[in-house]
Amino acid sequence: MKKLVFYLGIFLLAGLGCKTDNKTLKPKISGSTGEVLVVAPDYLWNSPAGDTLESSLTRELPCLPQPEPMFNIIHVTPVNFDKMFQTHRNILFMRIDKKKYPEAKILIEHDLWATPQLIMEMQAPDIPSFVKLVTEVSDSVVNRINEIERSRIISYYKKYLQGDIYNKLKEKYHISLNIPKGYTMDVDSANFxxxxxxxxxxxxxxxxxxxxxxxxxxxxxxxxxKVRNRTLRKYVHGQIKGTYMTTETILPPEFRAFKRNGQYYAQLRGLWKLENGFMGGPFVSISTVDKYHGRVITVEGYVYAPGDKKRELLRQVESILYTLKIYPDR
Incomplete structure (x- = not known):
């Protein structure tokens, strides 16, 4: 039996209950990145429908050195879903009713009580239909949540760019990335x-x-x-002589190809290690063709955080990768 979890510490802002379409009058979202608030009565949350949904949203995130769930789940019953919870960043309603919802489906809405907010409502006539719906759309739901979390980070970083790095990347390499304040340029050679x-x-x-x-x-x-290992051996060294970053082979990286805004990308997601050393952690990279200069561009984010959770740290650097823009010579 799952325990009802009350979510504490959400801050309140003026105009919390305002439902105007003017986003500027709505409060900012609350909650932590990677959290999903599920609104469902106890009987439904503790049924196979709730079990299936929870398993879907808390499946293990791939390619991390220690197990971490895809998302952290907070459950609240409809009677307790008051203004304090309405500003949460990601809200998912579970609805079952034969008369109201004869067909199993999922509805998506944005910015109902706060901004930028994601609201999902999963409807079904009965529990078996709900379980089937979750099974069919679980990947889409996970992708939708990850995409909006990424867009929130990108929007925030865009406001607080590390200007000197942004300008150097554009002038020297003809690319741009939304690198936020707090980052420093450690190496800037011709091709790295x-x-x-x-x-x-x-x-x-x-x-x-x-x-x-x-x-x-x-x-x-x-x-x-192969290119990654060759490049990192040349440029990314540890403090002890003879140590360098490379790819962990015990858990081989996952590969995915996708298109974004019409541009082809190849993604690697895996673990890095320090050869001849003792450091390691997760990484994600995306590679694409720079048609202006006849070259491949790889941008990669990595995390080193011994003893700490790494999911959100990796999400932050991965979000930076998705801001990549390529420019022709001036």
Whole structure:
């Protein structure tokens, strides 16, 4: 039996109950990145419908060194869903009623009580139909939540750019990335750049490298890993002589090809390690063709955070990758 979890610490803002279409009058969203608030009566949450939904949303996130769920779930019953909860960033309603919902479906709405807010409502006539619906749309739901969380981070970073790095990338490499304040440029050679943000306990880094585009074969999983290992061995060294960053092979990286705004990308998601050393963590990279300069561009984000959760740290650097823009020579 799942326990009802009351969500504490959500801040309140003036105009909380305002339902005007003017977004400027609505409060900002509350809650932490990667949280989903599920609104459902206890009988439904504790049924196979709730079990299936919870399993879908808390499945293990791939390619992390320690298990972490895809999202953190907060459950509240409809009677307790008051103004304090209405500003949450990601809200999912579970609805079952034979008369009201003869067909199983999911509805999506944005910015009902706060901004930028995602609201989903899953409807079904009965529990078996609800379970079937979750099974069919679970990947789409996960992608929708991840996409809006990424867009929120991108919007925030755009407001607080590290201007000197942004300008250097554009002038020297003919690309731009929304690097937020707090990052520093560690290396900026002809075909490689290393940018990082360091704290006493964590490290987040962006690696950028370029090489000639010869054919579509450069975008195979094995070739991407080969180029990655060769490049990082040359440029990314540890503090001890003879140590360098490379790809962990015990858990091979996952490969995915996709298109974004008509541009082809090849993605690697896996683990990095320090060869001849003891450091490691998760990374994600995307590679694409720069048609203006006949080259492949790879942008990669990595995290080092021993003893800490890494899901949100990785989400932050991954969001930066999705701001990549390529420019012709001036």
């Amino acid at each position: 750049a290393w940018i990082s943000s360091e704290t006493p306990t964590t490290s987040q880094g962006i690696l950028i490298y370029f090489y000639p585009y010869t054919s579509e074969d450069v975008f195979t999983r094995d070739n991407l890993i």
